Amino acid sequence: MAIDNVKQGIDAQGNPVDLSIFSESNYKPGEVDQILSAYEEQADTVNSVSNITEKEIVKGKILDITNNEVYVDIDFKSEGAIPVTQFRNIEEYAPGDEIDVFIERLEGEDGNLVLSKTRADFLKVWDKINDAYEEGDIVQGKLLRRIKGGIVVDLFGIDAFLPGSQIALRQIPDMDEIIGKTFDFKVIKVNKLRRNIVVSRRVILEEERAELRDQTIAKIEKGKVITGEVKNITDFGAFIDLGGVDGLLHITDMSWGRVNDPHDIVEMHQKLDVMVLDYNKNKERISLGLKQLSEHPWDGIEEKYPEGTRVRGRVVSITDYGAFMEIEKGIEGLIHISEMSWTQHIKHPSKIVSVGDIVEAVVLKIDRNEQKISLGLKQLEPDPWDNIREEFPIGSIVTGKVRNLASFGAFVELKEGIDGLIHISDMSWTKKITTADEILSKGDMIDVKVIDIDESKRRISLGLKQLTEDPWDELSQKFVVGNSVEVEVCRMLDRGIIVNLGNEVEGFIPLKELGREVKHPVQIYRRGDTFNAQVIEFDLDGKRIILSIKECEDFQEHCENFPVKEDIDLEQAIAAEDAEM
Incomplete structure (x- = not known):
């Protein structure tokens, strides 16, 4: 065929051939036929090259490697880059x-051969990858680099995609740490046309976890100690991976002592032994305990801390009613606010102790069943009430400071932390005291007499009027029943009038003894009004003097001087009277 072409004046590629070179005058006899035979062999070689077709894999030899391209010869008329x-x-x-x-392509835009190593690699392993996909076989791959949404994996020399959600059972904090490592994968998606291969490591881990879970569930029973790994930590505890199944280690079961933060006891990925406290098969819930692996700290507590023992510990919590002190892990005692000081008036425990303080206290009482220990701070010092009678004998006169006023009396501080009470009934022999602030002010320094002491209730009764003699025997001679005396209106009540009889002596005129029908004395009188009244009762035991206006001889004249105000606004008048008091 090649010789025929030459005879026609063209070569194997259709190019013109100069036939004059084959003139027999230029060659010896038979030499032309030898040249034509050699040319035919060359033509056969050209024909074999022309058998190379597009879209197939062939062997090639690297000719040169530059920074950007690799030049390859495949025995074609041109090389490929x-x-x-x-x-x-x-x-x-x-x-x-x-x-x-x-x-x-056999010929690209620039006329050169277009080759691809990537596609050759892909097609060479395609059957292997496709079989793995269809059969669900496990394949190995190496993590090469991170890209958006996942990681590129080297799978039999070609790139596969590992989505971020398919890397592990849980999110990996730092994916850069696993780059370069080799793992087992399953092919979960293939697309030959797009040369797209998606692999998953998670499906393998899930299968392994499911198998491991069944094995773990089979051996779980209440009271059994098993080893697990801390999987997650929350405010209320930690989830422990027991091998394919999780259990909850609640914060209250981490330690016999107080735990404010589970991170103080466990840390992520920590291996630890735990006890199965409960297992609910229906809900597949497993409750775990850590403190149960150690001895209960309350065992033998009475022998360890007998009542009266001094102990040292750390203040771990403060409430309105006291402070909790940790004596040792799992053992806390309460220092009640009433047990903090013999003498100080403590409004809040934080005034005495703070969280974190190391303090000493005395064991007052232990309740083993309720797991409660009562502690005291003040018991570290002698009780000042033990010798209170020697320090403040009954009948003695002492000086104190008015510390506080109440509706029923006044508290007087005799020394730091020791108060006595002056009841309003012990403030005056003759004057009717309704509130202590009528004669005393907070901060006043006064002399008082010790009337009584009750050590059990820690109370001291004081008297102000007892500083003077009782005048009522003498008054009985002055205010004889039937006598008429001059009085001054002090206060007006719904039931009558309190009047001043002189020298801080007060008397009372009942409403019915006014001699006129009124609802309230303000309908007739005002504070400061003076007039005569007749003594109708003198009660020496009750210390009171009762008087009457209607029994006076000048009652008619009195009515003219103090007429009833018919048109008065009663409520307004009473309010004005109360405002003046």
Whole structure:
């Protein structure tokens, strides 16, 4: 065929051939036929090259490697250039190396051969990958680099995609740590046309976890101690991976002592032994305990801390009613606010102790069943009430400071922390005291007489009027029943009038003794009004004097001087009277 072409004046590619070179005058006899035979062999070689077709894998030899391209010869009329980026480890290749390439096109835009190593690699392992996908086989791959949404995996020399959600059972905090590592995968998606391969490590881990879970569930029973790994930590405890199944280690079961934060007891990925406290098969809930692996700290507590023992500990909590002190892990005692000081008036425990303070206290009482210990701070010092009678004998006169006023009397501080009470009934022999602030003010320094002491209730009764003699025997001679005396209106009540009889002596005129029908004395009188009244009762035991206006001889004249105000606004008048008091 090639010789025929030559005789026709064209070569195998259709190019013109100069036949004058084959003139027999230029060659010896028979030499032309030898040349034509050699040409025919060359034509056969050309024909064999022309048998190379597009979209197939062929062997090629590396001719040269530049910064950007690798030049490859496949015994075609032109060589092909492959981008260096298609070679995973370009430093491992050298000129002369033989590689498989895929023929994309025999002639590209620039007339050169277009080759692809990436596609050749893909097609070479496609059957293996496709079989793994269809059979669900496990394959190994190496994590190469991070990309958006996941990681590129080297799978049989080609790139596969590992989505972020398929890397592990839980989110990995730092994916850079696993780059370069080799793992087992399953192929979960393939697309030959797009050369798209998606793999998953998670499905393998889930299968392994399910198998492990069944094994773990089979051996779980209440009271059994098993080893687990801390999987997650929350405010209320920690979830422990027991092997395919999780259990909850509640914060209250972490330690016999007080735990404010589970992170103080456990840390992520920590291996630890725990006890199965409860297992609900229906809800698949497992309750775990850590403190149950150690001895209960309350065992033998009475022998360890007998009542009266001094103990040291750390204040761990403060409430309105006291402070909790940790004596040792799992053992706390309450220092009630009433047990903090013999003498100080403590409004809040924080005035005495703070959280974190190391303090000493005395064991007052232990309740083993309720797991409660009562502690005291004040018991570290002698009780000042033990010798209170010697310090403040009954009948003695002492000086004190008015510390506080109440509706029923006044508290007087005799010394730091020791108060006595002056009841309003012990403030005056003759004057009717309704509130202590009528004669005393907070901060006043006064002399008082000790009337009584009750050590059990820690009370001292004081008297102000007892500083003077009782005048009522003498008054009985002055205010004889039937006598008429001058009085001054002090206060007006719904039931009558309190009047001043002189020298701080007060008397009372009942409403019915006014001699006129009124609802309230303000309908007739005002504070400060003076007039005569007749003594109708003198009660020496009750210390009171009762008087009457209607029994007076000048009652008619009195009515003219103090007429009833018919048109008065009673409520307004009473309010004005109360405002003046």
